[in-house]
Amino acid sequence: MTPDTPADTFSFTLSATDGAARTGYVSTPRGRIRTPAFMPVGTVATVKGLYFDQVRAAGADIVLGNTYHLMLRPGAERVAKLGGLHTFMRWDGPILTDSGGFQVMSLSSLRKMSEQGVTFRSHVDGAYHEMSPERSVEIQGLLGADIQMQLDECVRLPCTDEEAERAMRLSLRWAERSKRAFETQPKGRAIFGIVQGGAVPALRVESARALADMDFPGYSIGGLAVGEPQEVMLAMIETVAPHLPTNKPRYLMGVGTPDDLLESVARGIDMFDCVMPTRSGRHALAFTRFGRINLKNARHAEDPRPLDEESDCPALRDYSRAYLHHLVRCEEMLGAMLISWANIHYYQQLMAGARAAIAAGRYADYVAQTKEGWARGDL
Numbered sequence: 190m191t192p193d194t195p196a197d198t199f200s201f202t203l204s205a206t207d208g209a210a211r212t213g214y215v216s217t218p219r220g221r222i223r224t225p226a227f228m229p230v231g232t233v234a235t236v237k238g239l240y241f242d243q244v245r246a247a248g249a250d251i252v253l254g255n256t257y258h259l260m261l262r263p264g265a266e267r268v269a270k271l272g273g274l275h276t277f278m279r280w281d282g283p284i285l286t287d288s289g290g291f292q293v294m295s296l297s298s299l300r301k302m303s304e305q306g307v308t309f310r311s312h313v314d315g316a317y318h319e320m321s322p323e324r325s326v327e328i329q330g331l332l333g334a335d336i337q338m339q340l341d342e343c344v345r346l347p348c349t350d351e352e353a354e355r356a357m358r359l360s361l362r363w364a365e366r367s368k369r370a371f372e373t374q375p376k377g378r379a380i381f382g383i384v385q386g387g388a389v390p391a392l393r394v395e396s397a398r399a400l401a402d403m404d405f406p407g408y409s410i411g412g413l414a415v416g417e418p419q420e421v422m423l424a425m426i427e428t429v430a431p432h433l434p435t436n437k438p439r440y441l442m443g444v445g446t447p448d449d450l451l452e453s454v455a456r457g458i459d460m461f462d463c464v465m466p467t468r469s470g471r472h473a474l475a476f477t478r479f480g481r482i483n484l485k486n487a488r489h490a491e492d493p494r495p496l497d498e499e500s501d502c503p504a505l506r507d508y509s510r511a512y513l514h515h516l517v518r519c520e521e522m523l524g525a526m527l528i529s530w531a532n533i534h535y536y537q538q539l540m541a542g543a544r545a546a547i548a549a550g551r552y553a554d555y556v557a558q559t560k561e562g563w564a565r566g567d568l
């Protein structure tokens with residue numbers, strides 16, 4: 190809890206802008222989130238391969254929990270009985286949870302969609318579950334999430350305009366129901382509306398305007414990072430951003446690569462989540478100031494240099510590429526742990542640099558210099 194955050198409020202403060210890029214902070218009862226922010230994904234109550242003190246030390250102000258996975262195992266009621274997600278996983282900062290709709294569509298089998306909600310079978314034990322806007326909010330409340338998501342329907346791209354329109358309108362009706370169900374939750378928590386509409390600009394604008402009229406405390410842009418090219422994703426952000434209130438945070442769901450983050454910040458995005466840093470860490474791929482380094486590659490076998498000797502992160506500064514390559518070759522878990530740690534730190538440092546650059550009015554230079562570093566590679 191930072192001293193000047195009142196006990197029970199959620200708010201967003203814009204400190205500076207540079208073109209469409211913004212920097213500021215979200216205040217929650219559990220502390221502030223400096224924006225632009227990258228939120229490490231803690232799908233089943235863990236940021237895979239890291240201790241939470243490493244996550245905090247890397248600069249993360251907030252982590253994500255995953256409603257779909259946690260409701261199946263260990264169960265939302267059980268997490269509540271154990272004191273909620275913060276106590277369960279020993280993370281005392283803000284937690285954001287997704288509503289679970291996306292995973293239901295992508296992970297579960299035998300699902301049936303209706304106006305009421307989605308019934309589906311668990312991919313864990315085959316049990317039947319019903320996920321409605323009301324139940325999703327109830328689960329996120331049981332988990333104790335500080336920032337919650339409405340239940341929505343995310344269509345895969347490419348899809349027909351009719352399919353995008355149907356899912357967008359359903360998501361708007363579910364936005365109303367989610368927001369109403371959320372009113373019983375303790376003060377200081379927030380629920381975000383999620384903009385849908387596929388890759389159809391008119392649908393995206395209609396969704397954004399309708400959600401803005403509902404006066405949510407924050408807004409997610411959903412339905413992207415689902416297989417579309419980066420230029421389609423960026424075009425949709427440019428379409429949507431002008432129709433969202435400037436004094437509320439914007440969260441681009443499931444994004445992305447370092448390049449995606451820089452380009453999306455330039456278009457007005459404040460918050461990101463992606464499994465990329467830890468998933469790549471488990472696949473020997475390191476993100477650094479010099480671009481991507483695949484530690485499976487034999488060229489590292491005798492390289493005594495660390496990934497980045499100027500970093501203040503031990504995983505980037507203290508271990509030779511030869512050692513990381515060795516761990517990866519031997520499929521030692523420490524390999525995945527160190528590269529995941531390095532990647533989480535790199536993503537945090539990328540956002541910290543963005544915040545400083547926007548505040549100094551030199552974001553375009555920051556992007557250009559960062560990309561030059563990636564292109565130069567690790568000579």
Ligand SMILES: CNc1nc2c(CC[C@H]3O[C@@H](OC)[C@@H]4OC(C)(C)O[C@@H]43)c3nc(N)[nH]c(=O)c3cc2[nH]1
Nearest residue numbers: 230253254255287291343411412413414442443462
């Ligand atoms: C990867 N691309 C991507 N992810 C998306 C998500 C979040 C999906 C969740 O599943 C995991 O990502 C695979 C993450 O675990 C947390 C972080 C808990 O949440 C993430 C979305 N969620 C909702 N509700 N609606 C969307 O339109 C949507 C679109 C996305 N595009």
